Amino acid sequence: MSTLADVVLPLPLYKYFTYRIPSDLQEALQIGSRVVVPFGRKKYYTAIVVRLHDVMPQGYEVKELISVLDERPVLRRPQLQFWEWIADYYLCSVGDVYKAALPSGLKLESETTVTLNTDFEEPDDNRLKEREWMLLAALGKKSRMTVQDLEKESGMRNILPTLRVLLEREAVFVSEQLKTNYRPKTETYIRLTFQQGDDAALRHAFECVKQAKKQEMMLLSFLDLSLFMQKGKLREVSRKSLLDRSGVSSAVLGAMVEKGLFEPYKKEISRFETEVYTVQEAAPLSNAQQVAYRQISDSFKEHSVTLLHGVTSSGKTEIYAHLIDRVLHEGRQVLYLVPEIALTTQLTNRLRKIFGDKLMIYHSKFSDNERVEIWNTLLDDHSPRIVLGVRSSIFLPFGDLGLVIVDEEHETSYKQYDPAPRYHARNAAIVLASMHGAKTLLGTATPAVETYFNARQGKYGLVELKSRFNDVELPEIIPVDVREMRKKNRMRGNFTPELLNRMQVALDGDEQVILFQNRRGFAPMVECKQCAWVPKCEHCDVSLTYHKRFNQLTCHYCGFTYEIPKVCPACGQPTIGVMGFGTERIEEDIAQHFPNIPVSR
Incomplete structure (x- = not known):
């Protein structure tokens, strides 16, 4: 039986790492299963087993894996082979592929949490500094926080050096907790407390509710709904469906639970539609x-x-x-x-x-x-x-x-x-x-x-x-050389006469027109006509798009907005103009050419 496991970690590492398998986990471990392993300083990750063997690696100390997360592998054959091909062909690590491929909810990662030491007393000869007191005050509100939450609560940045001092003085404790984002969706279901076919118990149930009309109505609704939904099996009905069908309050349901007739429980359900579809054959082919x-x-x-x-x-x-x-x-x-x-x-x-x-x-x-x-x-x-x-x-x-x-x-x-x-x-x-x-x-x-x-x-x-x-005939495509039209000074704004004529014909025939333009905003670029200065995003180093509606410049990469300057910051001249055209400008121009036609963008 293999004693070592090679695993892939969700990190940009160009090799697999080997871990020792505890004796009590050797039988449960399979290739493709998720395991929790330590990596780095007090960090735990969800790794995936790619190989089982007994060859001890050289160059680093082999650690022991913590636990196995799955009864069955989360990867199928040949997914690991496919990951390795992507990593090799597109020049990245298998860990990069793992991060992209597996949903985050299937990845457990450790999260550093900071806990306040309630027994800490400040010594007279070594007083805490202001930043240290600020962190303790913020931590005192919840006593346990993640590093990120503590930064938000305290309003401080770069708190790790301060935390290190507090840790050395035992004012706080630091621990690692495994977390996952995945939570199965559950719904409350109701079932009878007796088995199907127990006629005596069913008669007893009706005896218990015959003096309470609403409870009797709910019991009948349960039987109708259960028989209808589950084809004769008196087993379970969702709480919501039962309340909707019976039309009575949840207090009535609670009373029947107290009488021991109904038993509520949580059931995992799908997040997607469970509607039964009436399927039909595919349309016949021509x-x-x-x-x-x-x-x-x-x-x-x-x-x-x-x-x-x-x-x-x-x-x-x-x-x-x-x-x-x-x-x-x-x-x-x-x-x-x-x-x-x-x-x-x-x-x-x-x-x-x-x-x-x-x-x-x-x-x-x-x-x-x-x-x-x-x-x-x-x-x-x-x-x-x-x-x-x-x-x-x-x-x-x-x-x-x-x-x-x-x-x-x-x-x-x-x-x-x-x-x-x-x-x-x-x-x-x-x-x-x-x-x-x-x-x-x-x-x-x-x-x-x-x-x-x-x-x-x-x-x-x-x-x-x-x-x-x-x-059906293919649409007619008429290419027009816009550059040549500009040289001959025949353009009407940003449109050729041919386009405007065709649009007029369509509109006269009570038809609609769609114009496509692959630029957002009013103009894709702003430039100084004097010195050719172009404003760029300070975060992304790309030219900014001018949006006339908001009178501002916007970066379409990071979303940051800037005020449009009145004078050029490079040469000081009021010669800033727009270059090119986007959908906003097209909309404005169309409204001028066809003032009585509504335009939507």
Whole structure:
């Protein structure tokens, strides 16, 4: 039996560390399990076991791990292998990947707490200084605080040197406490105190409440609700549902608990919808879609990755739905990646109608508790599921992936820029799929250059869908050379005559117009016309955006705002002007060109 364990810590460390396994934990320890280990000075972290062995390392003292947190591993095969690939390919540590992959609620970390020594007496020959008294006064309000809370309470910065002095004089004690953010969601449920089928006990219950009409009403409501919700099992009903159904107060329920008829208890429930959906079959495919579907199936026989190059509105999502349905019927799982959260909302209703509760959503707007719940669901439930999510979904503990769909594969949102790991979810998803023996479908109307090259070279399969659904014509695109128009002095403000004419035609036909501009605010930059001075954010060193509505400059990185100067601080001249145009300026200009048309931004 192995006596040593290599673990990965949630720290940017480029090696695994070895810990001794206590004899009473050797049988319980498995690869992929979380363990609490000491690291550094009085710090404890949640580490994950990556290897069990008996080879003593050289160069450092082997410490003993504190405890095992899991009865079953929180990672599946081949997640550790996938983490190692990301660390190697994107030049970061496995600890960086661990921090990004595992929800915070599954990571225990120690938190330094400071406790007041109530027996401390100040000696006459060594009086405390003012800062030390201020800290003790702040600590006296709660007697135990974290270092961060103590800084806030005292209003002092850099309190560690002062704390060190108080610690040496035994005025305070410092300890480490393990903390986690995850709390399962619970709800109060009500059940009968006797077993189902005990007719004598049920008759006795009705005898107890026959003089109290409201209690009798609640008992009948319990039986109705329990039979309806649980198909004949008189076991449990949520407290809220029971009160809503019976229409009586909680005091009546309390009286029935005192009589020994009902028993309340806490039950862990899901944070997500538990609605039962009426599913329907995916919409039938058009002839062009059927051809593309068959070509994708044939391509998967020869290639592990296939590019579906389909024009806008060609019905790629319907093809995805049929492919997903096939994989789910095979008992496997599907990962459906989209580049941004807005698309998960848009697709949820469409996919929910077809796949019901087999659909799971995962993105960064979920709370940490919700992410932990999704993680645990995938660990414990082996049924076929489809996960619709953004780039972080690739780290979920899939049991048996059968298909990975990367929608809008060309989108730059799939690239994580900061912090590490700086991975590209599309490329990482292809590797993840190969580790599960799954196929990857890349869908887009405008393939990335590297993807299209790989498809043309035969590395990926290529399927093209060139017609829109129901043979709807593609919109006409009219490119206009704005630079040339400016040279000829034909621009009307920031608009070309062609654009204004087309807008007028649409408005005359009682139609609407959408203008896209990829800059916020009134102008993306402010510059002195005399000396070319440009104001920049003192925190981010980027040029500031001018917002006319608030008459201020804003940094779109950190959100800091600045007053716009009346004169240039470099040359002292009142020659500060705006450069370029954003949505705010477009809105103002449109109102001048079309004064009777309402404009929304």
